[in-house]
Amino acid sequence: MTAATPTEWAEALSVALMLSGTTAGLFHLTVDADPVDFDPRPAVHRALDSGRLDPALIAVTTARHTTREVAGRARSLPRDTALTATALLMLLSAPEATR
Template identity: 50%
Template sequence: MHTHSLSEWAQMVSLAVSGYASLSVPYFVLVDADLADFDPRPAVRRAIEAGQYDTALIAVTNARLTAQAAAVRVRHIPRDAALTVAALLSFTIPTGDRS
């Protein structure tokens, strides 16, 4: 007769718990659920009014402004590259002085 090891018992307990959890999710989600229960807007509005997300909103605003500044810099890259190439090419233009 084969005796089961501790790892085999742990595997079966884990399998039983995960099976129970996956099968009970639809029940817990849909039992006595109204459409308003799935609408996050009132809870988010209350959290924002309470000031819980102030630091996150400030960080998002700063990230947006940083992204806009980066977009402006990226827009000027072709112009800056053209100016740099023109300046470097101007060094190759021969001058009239041949002394």
């Protein structure tokens, strides 16, 4: 008896995968499933109640507040720069500045 070639092993694996996929497909078609089984809300509710997600929720909240603060500073930066430039020009153009 000769040893199996890699091509024969690939054919056998392909047939095995096809049969297992067909069996799994028929099984899933015949199983009685309710739409409630596909609702993720109870699992999310349990995960939130367990406290395992608290560090992640705190990190998200902190990042959100930090982002708001940075955006507020970025909005006020042109105004602050304009005020500073105006004050410097007024100081330099005053008659007392040229003495």
